[in-house]
Amino acid sequence: MVLLKMVLIILVSAFIGFITNLIAIRMLFRPMRTHYLFGFRIPFTPGLIPKEKHKLGQRVGESMTQLLNPKILKEHLSKPEILNKIYGEYDSIIDQNVLIRYLPDTLRFWIFEHLAFLLFDKLPWLLESADLGGAISQAIVNYSNEELEALVLAVARRELKSITWLGAGLGAFIGLLQIFIMEMY
Numbered sequence: 295m296v297l298l299k300m301v302l303i304i305l306v307s308a309f310i311g312f313i314t315n316l317i318a319i320r321m322l323f324r325p326m327r328t329h330y331l332f333g334f335r336i337p338f339t340p341g342l343i344p345k346e347k348h349k350l351g352q353r354v355g356e357s358m359t360q361l362l363n364p365k366i367l368k369e370h371l372s373k374p375e376i377l378n379k380i381y382g383e384y385d386s387i388i389d390q391n392v393l394i395r396y397l398p399d400t401l402r403f404w405i406f407e408h409l410a411f412l413l414f415d416k417l418p419w420l421l422e423s424a425d426l427g428g429a430i431s432q433a434i435v436n437y438s439n440e441e442l443e444a445l446v447l448a449v450a451r452r453e454l455k456s457i458t459w460l461g462a463g464l465g466a467f468i469g470l471l472q473i474f475i476m477e478m479y
Contacts, residue, residue, distance in 0.1 A: 308469065327339070350434060351433075
């Protein structure tokens with residue numbers, strides 16, 4: 295009977311830990327909208343991610359702006375394999391243009407080099423003018439809450455499940471601690 299009581303304490307504690315973490319993770323995304331009761335907003339509605347979607351979009355946009363800075367892009371675009379891909383695309387576009395198609399290869403390559411130099415020279419201005427951070431931020435804000443949830447889950451589903459099971463493990467450990475404390479006193 296004592297053994298059954300001990301096992302039951304451990305199982306109930308593990309179940310509580312599992313359910314608690316499951317609810318906490320679910321509350322990151324849900325509820326999707328604000329709910330009211332008698333004219334008062336119910337706390338924790340909407341969930342954290344729908345509520346803070348604008349801030350999330352802004353932070354991701356800012357981060358992408360920092361990551362896609364001209365220096366990094368110039369280094370990446372200057373790699374021989376990337377330049378070859380760009381030149382191949384440029385060459386196929388040129389082949390579609392009847393007037394330029396018949397130019398000598400050396401002239402076509404000279405045009406390419408000058409266009410590439412112009413692109414590299416104007417890259418900082420292009421990035422600033424394009425406001426990629428703002429565009430990314432707006433794209434995230436425009437996602438529906440369901441789409442944003444699906445995106446986050448596509449990236450982190452395994453980790454979130456692990457957190458849920460960690461809650462069960464911690465719950466079981468706390469149950470063991472309770473048994474130990476009960477047996478000591």
